[in-house]
Amino acid sequence: MKNIVKAALLGLVVFSSACSVVESKDKGLVELRAVEQKWEDGLKLASSTSRIALSTPVANLQAIRREVDTIPLGECLKPASTKLRKHMDTIIEGFLSFMGDDKYTAERKLKSGETLLEEYRSARDLCSK
Numbered sequence: 001m002k003n004i005v006k007a008a009l010l011g012l013v014v015f016s017s018a019c020s021v022v023e024s025k026d027k028g029l030v031e032l033r034a035v036e037q038k039w040e041d042g043l044k045l046a047s048s049t050s051r052i053a054l055s056t057p058v059a060n061l062q063a064i065r066r067e068v069d070t071i072p073l074g075e076c077l078k079p080a081s082t083k084l085r086k087h088m089d090t091i092i093e094g095f096l097s098f099m100g101d102d103k104y105t106a107e108r109k110l111k112s113g114e115t116l117l118e119e120y121r122s123a124r125d126l127c128s129k
Contacts (some may be wrong), residue, residue, distance in 0.1 A: 027074030
């Protein structure tokens with residue numbers, strides 16, 4: 001009987017350890033996806049705003065970008081989060097360049113931001129499987 005109890009306890013310990021690994025793998029995923037949605041909404045607004053009125057939408061994007069820094073993440077999502085922050089920073093720099101009438105830099109930054117977004121999504125998806 002004691003062996004059965006020991007085996008059950010050992011199984012419970014192994015199971016809990018496995019669960020904590022799974023939980024930490026995608027820890028912060030829900031929060032990241034919520035910020036992604038806010039970001040996409042903010043981008044739509046900024047993209048449809050005239051240059052002269054762009055400061056408020058860009059300030060909103062900057063606030064959303066800071067939210068990423070506050071999300072507690074599992075180890076798996078940390079590289080993805082770094083890519084997301086780079087994407088956001090690059091897009092914000094693109095809008096700021098556009099506001100400063102530097103269309104060439106703005107276009108280059110915005111295109112680069114799209115590539116970084118794809119890299120982020122690939123890294124994020126590895127943690128959600």
